[in-house]
Amino acid sequence: MLKLHYNLEKVSMGLVGAIIVAASIGGLVEIAPLFTIDETVELPADLRPHTPLELAGREIYIREGCYACHSQMVRSLADEIDRYGPYSLAAESAYDRPMLWGSKRTGPDLARLGGKYSDMWHVEHLIDPRSVVPASIMPSYPWMTRTLDTRLLSDALATLARLGVPYDAAMIAAAQADAEAQSSPDSDAADAFRERYGERPALRAFDGDPARLTELDAVVAYLQSLGRLTDAPNALLAEGGQ
Template structure:
């Protein structure tokens, strides 16, 4: 055996012992996994918490699911990087504490469309309705496909109590009232948004449609951050001083 090891090396000899090789490989994987996972578990809430960040409302959660299901996340990241050209275009850079209640988070850097981390409140509700129905009507030259069925199909709100209950088990601070009355809370918010869409000159009777849930979610993005103007200006100056990315890193 010693001649075999000397001739072909230790690795080849281990391959000849499948049980030993399997055990050693498993041990290596376990050690590597512990080295990466344990520090994260011990860190806990070491990251800076943002007091103004709150969980999504039931309707916003429904809209977020649609955002993911329809593939919006594939073209629109939600992570403003600390570079001057991004700060000037999208606003304040993203912080880890903003996504503490997001499962899964929707970070990214490759964009076919603009980053949407700060889109909340940038446009009226009707703009989003028209954009989803026909993107070129609001953004001439857009290559985004239309989603007209979102104005026709009803949003599935019945799953919301189970969803909130599951998220609460993972640490999202939903109350018993929010969990039990998730459908009613979502319907109330949907009626308010649908009423505003109609007042802005849009179609009526959208309160049960998918588009309203999506609008609720989009209008929430970035609105949890409430900073004084001077603080935002200081952070902008700090970001401006950072090194600009290479051409390959730009979107």
């Protein structure tokens, strides 16, 4: 076998061909199951898409590279479940484009972060992480106090709708208004937001100031939604524990 490999290395085109064959077999093994994903991944009945404000926060989360230090995938190991909560299901990320499972954990996993801390804790943590976690090595993001740019939200929802995320025409048309309404619970637009997205998404001034829509509003809204788009993982864990 070693002699065969040695001789193959002396024939450059043969080596290239062998590499292509090996990569093709590995790629086929990884890609083939994806063609049956519609049959193998069953969407939970209560799975909801992100609201426009949460979606804007997700884009900022990606923009700032948060995924490089935080995974969003709890593995089915006892110690992970004890620390973070129910293990992650593929169906939870059915509407994510792209998915943010990740594997790097310079910081803790965030898959079950929603509701764990208050909005103001998140605000302070983003502006000055060491004010709430003295040993934190996370960078500060003071520029997130700037006004949120919502001009592309309708286009973002329209694109995701074409990829199968259940945004209807009314949601797409009202994306900017709904982003502002979600952070201003006493506004006239709040009722229309509830009609489109129901009672489950949080509706409040995430950064503490309902008069101004900021990037902090968006990021905190997104963080508070993590692990709360469906109750399927909790239900599955409860069944397994019985």
